[in-house]
Amino acid sequence: MAKIILIMNQKGGVGKSNLCYNLSQNLSEHSKVAILDTDVQGSLSQLSKIVDSFQITTDENILTTDNNLDFIFIDTPPYLSSKLKGLIKIADLILVPTKAGILDLLAIDNTISVIKDELKEKNTMIILNMVKANTTITEDILNNLDSHKIKIAQTMISDLVAFTRSPLLKGVATNSNAQRQIDSLTKEVLTSLI
Numbered sequence: 001m002a003k004i005i006l007i008m009n010q011k012g013g014v015g016k017s018n019l020c021y022n023l024s025q026n027l028s029e030h031s032k033v034a035i036l037d038t039d040v041q042g043s044l045s046q047l048s049k050i051v052d053s054f055q056i057t058t059d060e061n062i063l064t065t066d067n068n069l070d071f072i073f074i075d076t077p078p079y080l081s082s083k084l085k086g087l088i089k090i091a092d093l094i095l096v097p098t099k100a101g102i103l104d105l106l107a108i109d110n111t112i113s114v115i116k117d118e119l120k121e122k123n124t125m126i127i128l129n130m131v132k133a134n135t136t137i138t139e140d141i142l143n144n145l146d147s148h149k150i151k152i153a154q155t156m157i158s159d160l161v162a163f164t165r166s167p168l169l170k171g172v173a174t175n176s177n178a179q180r181q182i183d184s185l186t187k188e189v190l191t192s193l194i
């Protein structure tokens with residue numbers, strides 16, 4: 001059975017689709033991966049023509065058909081869709097990317113409470129994304145995140161052009177710093193799935 005990794009945050013523009021793409025790209029080197037794009041704007045499914053190392057689909061049947069996949073990533077829209085509860089229930093792991101700004105951290109509460117309603121907080125990991133160079137994640141930010149009692153990924157993802165351009169370049173391999181971060185995050189994802 002494929003492991004199902006749901007990426008969600010009701011806040012827009014925090015890097016859900018980008019992380020979904022880069023983790024999929026990275027894992028597809030050694031595993032069979034697919035992305036289920038449940039965002040009606042279909043930002044990732046627009047890439048399906050240029051991505052060849054894994055499948056990107058909007059067809060939810062992928063979750064129930066026997067397809068020999070190792071991992072299915074599910075990208076979600078920046079709002080509470082009617083489907084989300086069902087997706088939370090079937091997810092083996094839920095990733096919540098967030099920026100480290102105070103408004104982003106306040107906005108994460110809604111997302112976390114939906115996850116807690118489904119008793120899935122133990123299967124959830126928060127990922128700090130688009131961390132700017134030369135900024136330290138301050139104690140109060142980490143304390144605020146800690147208060148949710150949800151695991152925080154040790155790997156922080158920097159704000160790098162390599163990530164913005166990654167869908168065109170089939171990943172971030174041209175930037176060793178970005179690649180190191182995605183490798184490290186991939187490891188944490190795999191460890192969380194054990």
Ligand SMILES: Nc1ncnc2c1ncn2[C@@H]1O[C@H](COP(=O)(O)OP(=O)(O)OP(=O)(O)O)[C@@H](O)[C@H]1O
Nearest residue numbers: 012013014015016017018078130158159160163164
């Ligand atoms: N680590 C990063 N460094 C630089 N740019 C990034 C990074 N992560 C994402 N981006 C860029 O930020 C923008 C928003 O990212 P993305 O579309 O992945 O967010 P999202 O959460 O999926 O947004 P939405 O909620 O609208 O679906 C995109 O242009 C993306 O390329």
Ligand SMILES: [Mg+2]
Nearest residue numbers: 016017039043
């Ligand atoms: Mg998106």
